[in-house]
Amino acid sequence: MSELSGGRWSPFQRNPGKRVLPGFALSMGVSLLFISLILLLPVTGLIVQTAGMSWEQYWGVITDERVVASYKVTLWAAAIASLFNGIAGLLLAWVLVRYEFPGKRLIDALIDLPFALPTAVAGITLAALFAQNGWYGQLLTELGIKVAFTPLGIVVAMSFTSLPFVVRTVQPVLEDLPVEDEEAAVSMGASDLTVFRRILFPSLWPALMTGIALSFTRSLGEFGAVIFIAGNMPYVSEITSLMIFIRLQEFDYGAASAIASVVLIASLVLLLAINLWQARYLRRLHGR
């Protein structure tokens, strides 16, 4: 135990007899194998596909005017969608953790629906609802808002498919927060807003940021749901995944992989940045 708590413990040390949990070597081996097969191999395939291109070709493909326009559309839509999810997801998590009401279990289960539903089905359903003759679309058209077949439709589809990320990352943290802290603050005369700002938010912030970042990266790569509601107008509502799809239709695997690599790198950098930031934030929070 002294070795574990000493902070200098290495997983590769000899003398496994001292380890508390058995089966480390086997489970670690299986995990590494799975990571290699499921994560690294496809990524390697992507790199191999792009390796056939020269730098000029690669650069030419990824900076093509229309592709760049698609980055902008995708980034904006993903940013708005994940921010929206940040607010809506926090609210949902709050309601689910702090209140008791009939049907709570059902709502809790429904949150995961976007994960379970094939995204193409989600896209078609959303397009049907938001089209100008659909249930929501009719009302929105009266207000002069067009959702389906506009960039706004992309935002709607992206929010739908990535909402659970925020709820499911914030929920456990919120559950762990002691109610006593809030009660103490209130009894000392703090307003609701102050309680949220000074007590809740600092603890929730890292989880919320992670949720938003996950929601954002997921939105970057979303294809199935978006394609049916976007309208796919060049320079207006074409997403980057569609540009990849188009290159595949042209049997140009190299170019498709090149564009895919941009999305991959963007997602990786973002996830890494969030992880680093979170680690630093937690260290500061716990005063280490």
Add this chain to the structure above:
Amino acid sequence: MLQSPRKLIKQLVVALTVSGSLGVVPAQAADQELLNSSYDIARELFASYNELFAEHWQQETGKTVEINQSHGGSSKQAQAIIQGLRADVVTYNQVTDVDILHERGNLIPADWRERLPNASSPYYSTMAFLVREGNPKNIQNWDDLVRDDVSSVLPNPKTSGNGRYTYLAALGYAQKTFGDDQEAIDNYLREFLGNVAVFDTGGRGATTTFVERGIGDVLLTFESEVNNIAAQYDGEYQVVVPKVSFLAEFPVTWIDRSVERNETADLAKAYLEYLYSEDAQRLIAGFNYRVHNDAVKAEFADRFPELELLPIEAITGDWKTAMSEHFGSGGKLDQLQRR
């Protein structure tokens, strides 16, 4: 009409895999199996044809045959075959998607078009317009599609053979109208593309957008599809066949490499050859495709108005140039859509 649970489930599966993965019928104990890889709006046609052929095959050989259908955008379908899907026959709506099977995978010989009559195209169609009942915008010909008050729906030429045909039909019309005036042709096409409300990735998607979502004044797609929709939604839509349009051939061939491995060579050939029989041609004409058989042609004469059909040779020379000059990255289509 009550449907059997199996049929209902099958339809559900088909509906759920809209983007077109395998719509495989549960395997029954048939003597032989065949996989037909096809484009996405041919689902109903081949469902009917498969029954007709299975009956014919049983009469000829005494064997039962189970035909599985796989439908999707034909470029995507071709890709699946290159990547290893062992389809026995392909029945596509564009020559290039079959050509690629020779170029990329060497799965079929280069001269595949000479193996069956009419350049391996048992039936053909053209591009036509579907407008809402009464034709409120009075759309009659290609020049109406560039009017400011008209918005059209067509599948994306980048991702759909159907969309490429429409683009080529518009190009053919512009060439006939403006002759050598390249600038006028480009302007026409730019305005034509500028009037598009939604670019769906496939033909069925475009139909859904126009019919179910109520977007646009005119849907541009195959004459066959247009007629089928008009018949299905009796009285809600109207078909307009422009005076000049594109000759859309529907090439079929068997995949030599697959039939060899699956031991289905005879069956695959028979399946495609039977498409040229009078019975099959009548069935195909019933689905509003134009056919070659004279007797059937006469029978269905009232359905298919006379018009000038431009083959690819009259527009861009051949499919290869069409693909590289117009539809490839940085090609004419990209330039016209640039803003």
